[in-house]
Amino acid sequence: VSVTKNMTLKSNIRDYEVTFQDNIDFLNDLTCLPNVVFVVDQNVWSLHGSSTLKSITNPIILPISEEGKSLASVEFLYDQVLTLAAKKNMTIVSIGGGITQDITGFMASTLYRGIKWVFLPTTLLAQADSCIGAKTSLNYKKYKNLLGSFYPPHAVHIYTGFLSTLKELDYFSGLGEMVKLALIGGQAASEATISRLEQVIQKQPDMVLDEIQAALSIKKSYIEDDEFDSGRRNILNYGHCFGHAIEFAVNYSIPHGQAVVIGMILANQVATRRGVLAASTAQDILTRLLLPVLKIDLKQQVFDVDLIIEGMKQDKKRVGEGFPLIMLQNNFAMVKVLDVSESEVRDVFLSLGELVNDQGQ
Ligand SMILES: NC(=O)c1ccc[n+]([C@@H]2O[C@H](COP(=O)([O-])OP(=O)(O)OC[C@H]3O[C@@H](n4cnc5c(N)ncnc54)[C@H](O)[C@@H]3O)[C@@H](O)[C@H]2O)c1
Ligand SMILES: [Zn+2]
Numbered sequence: 001v002s003v004t005k006n007m008t009l010k011s012n013i014r015d016y017e018v019t020f021q022d023n024i025d026f027l028n029d030l031t032c033l034p035n036v037v038f039v040v041d042q043n044v045w046s047l048h049g050s051s052t053l054k055s056i057t058n059p060i061i062l063p064i065s066e067e068g069k070s071l072a073s074v075e076f077l078y079d080q081v082l083t084l085a086a087k088k089n090m091t092i093v094s095i096g097g098g099i100t101q102d103i104t105g106f107m108a109s110t111l112y113r114g115i116k117w118v119f120l121p122t123t124l125l126a127q128a129d130s131c132i133g134a135k136t137s138l139n140y141k142k143y144k145n146l147l148g149s150f151y152p153p154h155a156v157h158i159y160t161g162f163l164s165t166l167k168e169l170d171y172f173s174g175l176g177e178m179v180k181l182a183l184i185g186g187q188a189a190s191e192a193t194i195s196r197l198e199q200v201i202q203k204q205p206d207m208v209l210d211e212i213q214a215a216l217s218i219k220k221s222y223i224e225d226d227e228f229d230s231g232r233r234n235i236l237n238y239g240h241c242f243g244h245a246i247e248f249a250v251n252y253s254i255p256h257g258q259a260v261v262i263g264m265i266l267a268n269q270v271a272t273r274r275g276v277l278a279a280s281t282a283q284d285i286l287t288r289l290l291l292p293v294l295k296i297d298l299k300q301q302v303f304d305v306d307l308i309i310e311g312m313k314q315d316k317k318r319v320g321e322g323f324p325l326i327m328l329q330n331n332f333a334m335v336k337v338l339d340v341s342e343s344e345v346r347d348v349f350l351s352l353g354e355l356v357n358d359q360g361q
Contacts (some may be wrong), residue, residue: 011227016154018155031055033091037084041062048162060077062094070139071140095119104119110149123174163208179193184236194289197293234326239326241315261290268328276335277330305345
């Protein structure tokens, strides 16, 4: 049997299935679908086009860049798809990471007001995190993820064989989001991740699969009750309030999941300073969970705090005067506050160098 375990996601739009595959044979069923169009990440195609993906003929090759997550790329896809397949029974199968997911998902949700879409995530971040949750996002001008829709794929198939070709930094980007989900999952989930972490970093296949499944089930528990992100789902933004501002300040030169790791370190610092997280717990989390997945040398990385503040002011989720922040508190209780001040932000950024120096990072 090739399917190891499936997961059904409940959605207000349509329920959908995530399957875990030990080999690529399932692709044959997809290539046989009527009016199927494949959209493949250009890097995935050059690495896997003549091997894993050789049964695919005539795919649309999608150029990949963060700037490419735009309406222009969606228009490019509309044009390609319209020349390749008839409307009736059309299925789009997209293969790639979070960028491919966002562009094809948006396209699939808008063409003919929604066409059938199957997603094969190929990055660790997409397999362990972004492939569920039904969000599609595009950047607009300087605004990140400003445009979007809620549109789940009709099915997600996870084949971890793709991960072998991932660049180190992209792999660690996924690890950052996995660690975030473990912390949100609570103490037991965090301990389980810590116990597997070294082997997951070494890409040991069974452990990687366990960790992906653990991460997805934690995320599932947060999205099913609050698909449209009006409450509980906000907690998944842990690490992202600072993380998005960091990405903005360094012009996306740091991978998303790595910015999120730095964002969690900073959020924990705010929580410690506010007295809601014991310094010893923050320290423990830092050394056992966060620093092991941080590939950025923070001693070499200087952040322009004015740019960070500018980035935080652009936060879509900001409502009042203060900055919103998701914090981990004692006993792994997560909370969202809305009153983080500019001086708190400046203080924790100033302390960042010291914090990692103490760790000998
Ligand atoms: N829609 C959502 O819910 C959601 C959630 C989180 C993140 N995102 C978005 O996802 C994006 C980040 O996703 P990502 O980290 O997957 O990035 P990505 O899609 O940019 O992929 C990272 C790099 O890896 C390459 N790649 C993909 N698969 C590969 C493979 N198997 N082997 C070798 N190289 C491969 C890509 O070409 C790219 O260069 C961001 O734009 C972010 O906003 C969306
Ligand atoms: Zn994220």
